Amino acid sequence: MRAISGLWRWRRNPLRRGTDLAEAWMALGALLLILVAGPVLGTLVGGVAQDALQRSVREQREARQPVTATVIRKLDSSPLDADPETSTGRSLRSRVFADWTAPDGTAHQGPVMANLRSPHRGDHFTIWTDLHGGLSARPLDSATATTHAVLAGFGAALLTTGLVEGGRRFAVWRMVRRRYARWDQAWDRAGPDWGRTGTGS
Numbered sequence: 457m458r459a460i461s462g463l464w465r466w467r468r469n470p471l472r473r474g475t476d477l478a479e480a481w482m483a484l485g486a487l488l489l490i491l492v493a494g495p496v497l498g499t500l501v502g503g504v505a506q507d508a509l510q511r512s513v514r515e516q517r518e519a520r521q522p523v524t525a526t527v528i529r530k531l532d533s534s535p536l537d538a539d540p541e542t543s544t545g546r547s548l549r550s551r552v553f554a555d556w557t558a559p560d561g562t563a564h565q566g567p568v569m570a571n572l573r574s575p576h577r578g579d580h581f582t583i584w585t586d587l588h589g590g591l592s593a594r595p596l597d598s599a600t601a602t603t604h605a606v607l608a609g610f611g612a613a614l615l616t617t618g619l620v621e622g623g624r625r626f627a628v629w630r631m632v633r634r635r636y637a638r639w640d641q642a643w644d645r646a647g648p649d650w651g652r653t654g655t656g657s
Contacts, residue, residue, distance in 0.1 A: 479628055486624040494616040502609020509601035516595035520584050525556035527579040531567055550575045558589025566591070 531551045552575050555565040568591060570581045586592050 478631065482624050482627055486620050489620045490617050493620070494613040497616050498609040498611075498613030500609075501612035502605050505608040506602060506605035509596070509605055510598065513596050513598055513601050519586055520592045520595045521559045521587065522582050523556050523559065523585050523589075524580050525554040525568060525570070525583045527570065527572070527575045527577055527581070528553045528555060528565070529577060530575050548573055554581075554583075556583060556585070556589070558585055559587050560589070562589050564589040 529552065531553055548571060549569045550572050551567060552570045552572070553566070554568050554570065555563065557563055564585075568583055570579075570583075572579055572581055575581075584592050584594050
């Protein structure tokens with residue numbers, strides 16, 4: 457971070473300009489914002505994300521239940537898995553036709569993905585369903601939710617740091633542009649007589 461580089465402008469110097477002091481104050485302000493606002497905002501965002509994600513974990517655990525399914529027959533591979541390179545990650549899963557009993561007691565049958573390498577009729581495996589027996593994804597676990605919340609907080613802190621430093625650099629750029637414009641105006645006023653003999657310079 458280069459915000460600290462502007463702090464030298466506080467030194468007493470007869471050549472120090474007002475803009476130099478303004479740059480120093482901006483550097484100090486940016487440094488304080490990065491050191492204070494970044495972590496505080498990151499903590500707040502992480503806390504809000506943690507609360508929301510943990511609430512989602514609880515809701516999913518209440519709405520989804522693991523049930524035991526029984527293989528009726530093995531089904532052909534899905535057309536989407538025809539490419540052997542795409543199906544390597546699913547080598548431990550097989551597509552089967554199975555039946556299961558929902559948490560509300562109703563019986564269901566249908567094609568599902570079983571975590572069995574070579575399923576046979578009568579094999580048992582676990583699937584996740586909603587309370588009425590419809591297939592659903594495994595609920596989010598608490599550790600994964602916490603990891604996502606930490607990443608969200610860290611991202612918010614980094615974004616704050618980037619915005620503060622970007623704002624400081626933009627403000628300094630505008631000040632430098634104005635300084636150059638004033639120099640050009642002063643040069644234009646002095647330029648026509650500069651270097652001529654008899655001009656009193």
